[in-house]
Amino acid sequence: GAVVSQHPSWVICKSGTSVKIECRSLDFQATTMFWYRQFPKQSLMLMATSNEGSKATYEQGVEKDKFLINHASLTLSTLTVTSAHPEDSSFYICSARDVQVDHEQYFGPGTRLTVT
Amino acid sequence: GQNIDQPTEMTATEGAIVQINCTYQTSGFNGLFWYQQHAGEAPTFLSYNVLDGLEEKGRFSSFLSRSKGYSYLLLKELQMKDSASYLCAFSSNDYKLSFGAGTTVTVRA
Numbered sequence: 001g002a003v004v005s006q007h008p009s010w011v012i013c014k015s016g017t018s019v020k021i022e023c024r025s026l027d028f029q030a031t032t033m034f035w036y037r038q039f040p041k042q043s044l045m046l047m048a049t050s051n052e053g054s055k056a057t058y059e060q061g062v063e064k065d066k067f068l069i070n071h072a073s074l075t076l077s078t079l080t081v082t083s084a085h086p087e088d089s090s091f092y093i094c095s096a097r098d099v100q101v102d103h104e105q106y107f108g109p110g111t112r113l114t115v116t
Numbered sequence: 117g118q119n120i121d122q123p124t125e126m127t128a129t130e131g132a133i134v135q136i137n138c139t140y141q142t143s144g145f146n147g148l149f150w151y152q153q154h155a156g157e158a159p160t161f162l163s164y165n166v167l168d169g170l171e172e173k174g175r176f177s178s179f180l181s182r183s184k185g186y187s188y189l190l191l192k193e194l195q196m197k198d199s200a201s202y203l204c205a206f207s208s209n210d211y212k213l214s215f216g217a218g219t220t221v222t223v224r225a
Contacts, residue, residue, distance in 0.1 A: 032211065043203060043215040044159070093158050097211055103147050103164055105213065110158040 003027055004096050006108035013084055013115055020080045021111045023094030030096035033077040034105065035069065038091040050077040084115040120216040122204045127222045128194055136189045136219045138204035146207040148180050150189045153201045153218065162202075163189065191221070199223045 003026040013019050023033055031052045036044040048058045048069050056069035068080040077096075081088055091112055095105040120140040128134040140148070147166040151159035165171055165180035165187060177190040191198055201218040208214065 034212070043217045044213075046212055046214070049210075049212065091156075095213075103166065103207065103211075104161070105211070107151075107158040107160070110156075112156075 002098060002101075002104070002106045004030075004094065004106045004108040006092075006094060006111050008111060009109060010112040011114070013113070015085055015115055016083055018080055018082045019084055019113060020078055021092055021094075021113075023077045023079070023096065023108050025075045025096040025098075025106070028096075028098045028100070028106075029074040030077075031074060031099050032097045033071060034095045034097075035067075035077075035079050036093045036095070038093060038110075044093060047079075081113065084113070086115045089113055089115045120204060120206060120214055122202075122216040122219045124217070125220045125222070127224060130194055130196060130223055130225050132194050134191045134194060134221060136191075136202050136204070136221070138187045138189070138216060140185050140187070140204070140206050140214075140216075142185075142206055142208060142214070144209035145182065146209055146211065148178075148187045149205045149207065149213065150176075150178050150187075151203040151205065153203055155201075159203055194223045196223050196225070 005024045007022045033050040035047045038044045047062045048056045050056045050071040052071045058064045071077040093110040094108045122138045150162040153159040163178035170179045175192045180187045203218045204216040205213045
């Protein structure tokens with residue numbers, strides 16, 4: 001149990017285009033999902049917290065108009081990187097919190113984004 | 117994260133024991149996690165400590181001292197497949213995770 005999927009697993013896009021990444025909890029309900037970004041040889045940095053049915057909360061320094069987050073259901077959150085630039089190339093990872101397990105967060109497999 | 121520290125690299129021999137230390141500072145604390153991450157993959161959960169003391173799970177053990185803001189991950193009977201990055205992270209009261217930079221462990225034959 002407690003599986004989180006992400007789609008796509010990797011994507012290459014041209015500078016200026018937008019890319020949507022999906023994060024799904026497959027066998028549990030997740031009222032809260034988290035989006036992280038990881039640059040090579042660096043740790044995970046929290047970008048935003050996605051709450052079902054409400055607006056996402058963004059960490060300091062993360063542009064909310066550039067990284068659009070939608071959490072329309074208890075099993076799906078999406079991150080859209082708008083007008084992507086090469087510096088947005090990174091490994092994007094989501095995690096989901098199971099409401100029935102107080103502390104546990106389950107991570108998705110990640111999405112490798114390359115902007116050319 | 118800026119308020120969580122762990123060593124950058126450690127090297128050990130197959131079959132040996134390695135201890136990865138982690139110190140943290142936070143005003144709100146809801147637990148300390150250890151994750152394993154192989155290159156190009158997402159982190160996988162190893163352990164969780166919310167009370168002081170040692171949690172043992174097979175070859176891996178984790179220790180927490182809340183008063184000292186200190187944790188360690190102990191890896192016993194090292195295997196080649198244990199070569200990976202090990203991430204220390206604390207959970208704040210709002211369940212957000214703050215990660216350390218990770219410790220790259222290299223296991224040599």
